[in-house]
Amino acid sequence: MLRALGALAFAEAGVSVRRSLLIHGLYLLAALTVMAGIGFGLAALHVVLSVRYDAVMASLVIAFGLMVVAMLVFAVAAFLQSRPRRPNAMAETALAVAPVAITAVMSKPGIKVAALGGVMLLAAMIGRELRR
Numbered sequence: 001m002l003r004a005l006g007a008l009a010f011a012e013a014g015v016s017v018r019r020s021l022l023i024h025g026l027y028l029l030a031a032l033t034v035m036a037g038i039g040f041g042l043a044a045l046h047v048v049l050s051v052r053y054d055a056v057m058a059s060l061v062i063a064f065g066l067m068v069v070a071m072l073v074f075a076v077a078a079f080l081q082s083r084p085r086r087p088n089a090m091a092e093t094a095l096a097v098a099p100v101a102i103t104a105v106m107s108k109p110g111i112k113v114a115a116l117g118g119v120m121l122l123a124a125m126i127g128r129e130l131r132r
Contacts (some may be wrong), residue, residue: 042062049058 008013046055046058049061052058053061
């Protein structure tokens, strides 16, 4: 039974890891595409500004604009970091119940295997909940 529970846990973890890698790979591809688009947009802006002003002035205008955008991003990041995080009720409950569950399992040796399986399933459920 323990071998079957272990196989189930490894299969569940493998599917979760593969899905996570696929999703993060797609996010990376999207980010690279956005960065390429921004680069081409800045090059086009430089050409337009070079026609109106000289090339040095166009570069300075773009550099100043990028610095303003960077300062805004830093300000938003600092604001989001300063906000208190919302507590996760499921994780707090699991941490509060864990010592009681361990003492209950250790008092009866016959249910150790079943409790181990239950703990593994509970950990998988909490892991899925925390990722959402």
